Amino acid sequence: MNRAFVLAPAPVRAVGLAAMAVALSWARVVALRTPEWQAVTLLAGGLALCLLGVGRSPAELGLARSRMPERLVGGLALAGVLLLPAAVRWSGGPVLAPEFAVAAVAVSVGEEIAFRGVVFAALEDAYGPAPAVLGSAAAWTVAHALSHPPAFLPAVAAAGLLLGAWRWAVRDLVGPIVGHVLADLAL
Amino acid sequence: MIAHPASRRRIAVLALAVVAYALAAWAVAPGFYDGIAPPQPYRWLSPPPQFRSANQLPLSGHATVRVAANGVVDPASVFTQDGQAAVSFVPGAFVTPADRSPVTIDIKPQTTSPNPGKVQLVTNVYCVTSSSTMAPGKDILVTLQFSTQIQAPSDVYEYQGDGPWQKLGSTGSAAPYYVAARATALGCFAAGSVASSGSSSAPQGAQGGGGNTLPIIVALAILVVVLAGIPLAVLRRRGSSEDAGDEETG
Numbered sequence: 001m002n003r004a005f006v007l008a009p010a011p012v013r014a015v016g017l018a019a020m021a022v023a024l025s026w027a028r029v030v031a032l033r034t035p036e037w038q039a040v041t042l043l044a045g046g047l048a049l050c051l052l053g054v055g056r057s058p059a060e061l062g063l064a065r066s067r068m069p070e071r072l073v074g075g076l077a078l079a080g081v082l083l084l085p086a087a088v089r090w091s092g093g094p095v096l097a098p099e100f101a102v103a104a105v106a107v108s109v110g111e112e113i114a115f116r117g118v119v120f121a122a123l124e125d126a127y128g129p130a131p132a133v134l135g136s137a138a139a140w141t142v143a144h145a146l147s148h149p150p151a152f153l154p155a156v157a158a159a160g161l162l163l164g165a166w167r168w169a170v171r172d173l174v175g176p177i178v179g180h181v182l183a184d185l186a187l
Numbered sequence: 188m189i190a191h192p193a194s195r196r197r198i199a200v201l202a203l204a205v206v207a208y209a210l211a212a213w214a215v216a217p218g219f220y221d222g223i224a225p226p227q228p229y230r231w232l233s234p235p236p237q238f239r240s241a242n243q244l245p246l247s248g249h250a251t252v253r254v255a256a257n258g259v260v261d262p263a264s265v266f267t268q269d270g271q272a273a274v275s276f277v278p279g280a281f282v283t284p285a286d287r288s289p290v291t292i293d294i295k296p297q298t299t300s301p302n303p304g305k306v307q308l309v310t311n312v313y314c315v316t317s318s319s320t321m322a323p324g325k326d327i328l329v330t331l332q333f334s335t336q337i338q339a340p341s342d343v344y345e346y347q348g349d350g351p352w353q354k355l356g357s358t359g360s361a362a363p364y365y366v367a368a369r370a371t372a373l374g375c376f377a378a379g380s381v382a383s384s385g386s387s388s389a390p391q392g393a394q395g396g397g398g399n400t401l402p403i404i405v406a407l408a409i410l411v412v413v414l415a416g417i418p419l420a421v422l423r424r425r426g427s428s429e430d431a432g433d434e435e436t437g
Contacts, residue, residue, distance in 0.1 A: 076407075076411050080408035081205055081208065081209075082208075082219050083404065085209065085219075086219075086220075107221070108221070144221075149335070152215055152220060154215070155208075155212045155214070155219050155220070156219065156220075158204075158211035158219075159208055159212070159219035161204050161207060161208070162205060162207070162208045164204075165200050165203075166201060166204075168197070170197075180221075182408070183219060183221065184221045187220050
């Protein structure tokens, strides 16, 4: 990140980071339209999103190590909530291939660090907690606009709000990461 | 932890978010779906005119499934190379060969098929064959992708031999642009809708993902939350005075 961007006013940084996170997500989706190297593309896309967190302390991103058992339990609870609508209508299906399972973890972690970590923190610095929850969820929904049919976007937005609300209420990103990873692996 | 007004507000917001998510997710199955790999442009065997110029031919799939030490054919998911068709099955879905040799399964797009009558097929026809017959009382899950550019089909259909087409139905939705159904016999499969019924009520297509992992994960998550959450809350309450200054509680 260049010096001018780091020194930019907080609102400019927040909007810029949100735009970067969305752009990286869209780039990944567009790159995936080439059938070759899909798992590698996903891994690279997840890593690129993680890189947005460079320069922020773990605590700023909600990744402090205190009360880890509670954070992990919270993540399981979030996974339960995220998966429940699918679980009650479940009828079985193919498993995710191993290379895509690894890629799914990378993308999930990357999305959480980028949207609920970096973008959330930047928006909170600039505008406060409510815009941080709403703005990070909005950016995350826009990031999914290329890969999802419009009918699915309200559920994506609602999931973003839930994960963002957790991030704000518990000051924690471990829970959203665990919940998101499990949800992606299961579906 | 709960007694503080700020904590109550946070819990209330979280509860509201959970309710909002449940409502939004219930409106479209499977709910939150992160779609790791978005669907590629559908590969048509006989493309409709609007897709003819950029069309690529669909690919077939092949897999060899071994017989486990207990003499039962392993579970597996077999995909075509382009991911447009898949079959998945539980252990023992196929009869174990006498020599316990591996069972081979093939999925091939089919050029010709019986007239489906009033059913409008909107996917390629895929024929599934295996080197061993299906075990009595067992079934397979057939999952078919459909084009993002067409109306979602309502059901999966199957024919065997020379036909006719039989409706298998749909298991319900699990992913955009996929439809799935259970079949008790191998044959040829395609997705479609009855043309006269209109297509406005056709559900989103479905693909299961994760085999039996989803219900297991959900059950484990709930179990762990129940078993671990209560003692953790008690410990947290006991240690709340020590934690008062911790920035992580906000």
